[in-house]
Amino acid sequence: MPASSRSFAETERAELADLLAELGPDAPTCCAGWTTGHLAAHLVVRDRRPDALPGYGVEQLGVARPLTSWAHRLEDRLRSSTPYAEVVDRVRSGPAPWLPMAWPPVARLLNTSEYAIHHEDVRRAQPRWEPRVLPRAAQDQVWSAVELFARRAAGRRGLVLRRSDDPGVEKRYGAGGRTVEGTPLELLLWASGRRDVARVTVS
Known part of the structure; x- marks a missing residue:
């Protein structure tokens, strides 16, 4: 997709994938206990496993439930079974068109915040970061x-x-x-x- 026709969320996804690839799987993030490898796996599971979404939903409410544990098990399974470079490629390509996170209303509502936040989670955990000037x-x-x-x-x-x-x-x-x-x-x-x-x- 040409850069000029991308939404901000799509641009953030592409730039975050570039940064994840550059840093490798062991770089720190601003998410407690997570490396870049953990974060990349989270993004892929969120995009591609609708059965994980209820767990992420209750997690946002600050509630620990079995659904949340299931989502995290899916992330751990992906990290242990898939080379990091392939996980990053899946972050970059995003969900298939028929999956909920690719539906335009859902993408507009949720992906802008998800990718902006996690892009900064990686950027701001690195030495000498500076705030970006966005259009x-x-x-x-x-x-x-x-x-x-x-x-x-x-x-x-x-x-x-x-x-x-x-x-x-x-x-x-x-x-x-x-x-x-x-x-x-x-x-x-x-x-x-x-x-x-x-x-x-x-x-």
């Missing part, structure tokens, strides 16, 4: 994806997410609470729990 269109797509994580991040205290790159644009969740300001990518990282590496201001 406005890409930041707008990320801004739409922040919703998936913001309500949980708001909790009972409430939350205001404010764009630093677009004065006056913000999203409010509940009443009062913290105000977190940054570009959409940084806000997404903060809302998804990457507080140590997100470049935001909190007031």
